[in-house]
Amino acid sequence: MRGHLKRNRKRTDIVAVGDRVWVTRLPDDEGAIEAVDPRVRALVRTARNTRDTEQVVLANPDQVGFVFAVADPEPHVRMLDRFIVLAELQEIPIRIIVTKLDLERDAITARDVFGMYEAVYPVHYISVRGGIGISELRAAIEGRITVVAGPSGVGKSTLLNALDPEHVRDVSHVSTATGKGRHTTIGSQLHRLSDDTFVADTPGIRSLAMHAVPGDRLDWAFREFRPFLAQCFYQDCTHIHEPDCGVRNAVQRGDIAAPRYASYAALRRGDEMSGERTG
Template sequence: MYSGRLIKGIGGFYYVHVEDQVFECKARGLFRKKKITPLVGDYVEIDVLDHKNKKGVIEDIKSRKNELIRPSVSNIDQAIVVFAVTQPDPHLSLLDRFLVLAESQRLNIIICLNKIDLLEPADYEEIVHTYRAAGYKIILTSTKKEIGIEELRHELKNKTTVFAGPSGVGKSTLLNHVHPGLKLQTGEISTKISRGKHTTRHAEIMEIEENGWVVDTPGFSSLDMNFIDESDLHYYFPEYSFHLENCKFNSCKHLNEPGCGVKEALQSGKISESRYNSYVQFIEEIRKHRRY
């Protein structure tokens, strides 16, 4: 038996990194019976069936530290959420959705705003202010001008990091600049639909120097809130934590209740209106799903 890490899964085949080798493996049928699906990022035990052709079978999946739903990866330390300041224009509600997912998994979160060479700082400073005020670290990057690349590289050391964001924002290009040896496929934005051409087709975890692993993921365009409990949602907006104790009721949902500390903070400008609108939208989605 050999210990390794599942780095890629395609069509029922799982590729497991063991020291300096990669084995193509199938999973034992018992996982299917237990309704357990091996995930990229899993630490596994494999039985090697063919050393020469590097074939094996996954015998055991170690307990997961955490598990993301979309992208489907496990054992992640942090998330770097990549959005472009333009081409495509940033969809802040989608950014907030991924932040909620990452917060629910207790991940360290960094927001990377890419392609800053295409705009003047004044054109994206409101976004920067909104998310820094919410407590997030932001790295501003441009691969064309090599801005922020070294800072990004530093954040990847000794961690397993999931890179995620919409298609076409430059995730793969950024990773290629951070670690040229990855040689990830990249593509241009489709001018017709203003989205990326989905050059990354599946989640894959890759080892880089300084004991780091990165997960390049397919771009996503939607992320539902079905997995979130309505009563927990406000905990996943970190800026709310400073105002919850000012709510009159412990069960306050921060919608129409009297004496709401969050609404008071919103009215005084301490909480972003766009962030609050995302919160209300997510509450409505959770409630709608619960009715069905």
């Protein structure tokens, strides 16, 4: 990397996985990065040991697949909702990938937890052990750059092994003491599945960068709110306490899932805006 790029450094990531760069060839099959093209979009998280600096998980993804397990570890939909907000703000198309379908319980099924997202986003229900949903997911990522992100222990590496059996990755198991997984991926890695299909694997993410989001952007990031925003009596409605609120009326009618509204309300009040690590 040329020195002028390092001198102009403003963040922890001068060049990130997924960046499009200009390279000068050097002897011995080496090269030097001369310039980095502007990023169209990026999935970011808070850099280690700081809350104020962003670290790019993947630059220029075509879509993101947020991976959560049915169980082992237990699903944390508030965390998923925070991830969704960040992707929506970056205008990154979203898929939700639900793994470990074979661990479904009779009392609580995967759709009991994740079914509320189906009207808004593509939801893939996967059992690698049972071979369920793999071919459909493979078709959905074909010809795209997809980043898979989620908490540790949900089976991202196992999923990638099923999608790309020629390159087997290490997998881990969830700790019985903490209920959390161990990282098997050290840093973001871009894997080529075919000539035009790439998947970026990421370390288990507990904290994507969540800083203060203006209210009018936060409600827009909850995609199912959008048809009802114009129905609010007050133009600057927060959808928390105002009368004649189109969003809260939609929640009462069942047009918006109550858990999704609860996530919005927590973020709006600042309960979960600080970027604290969760899960």
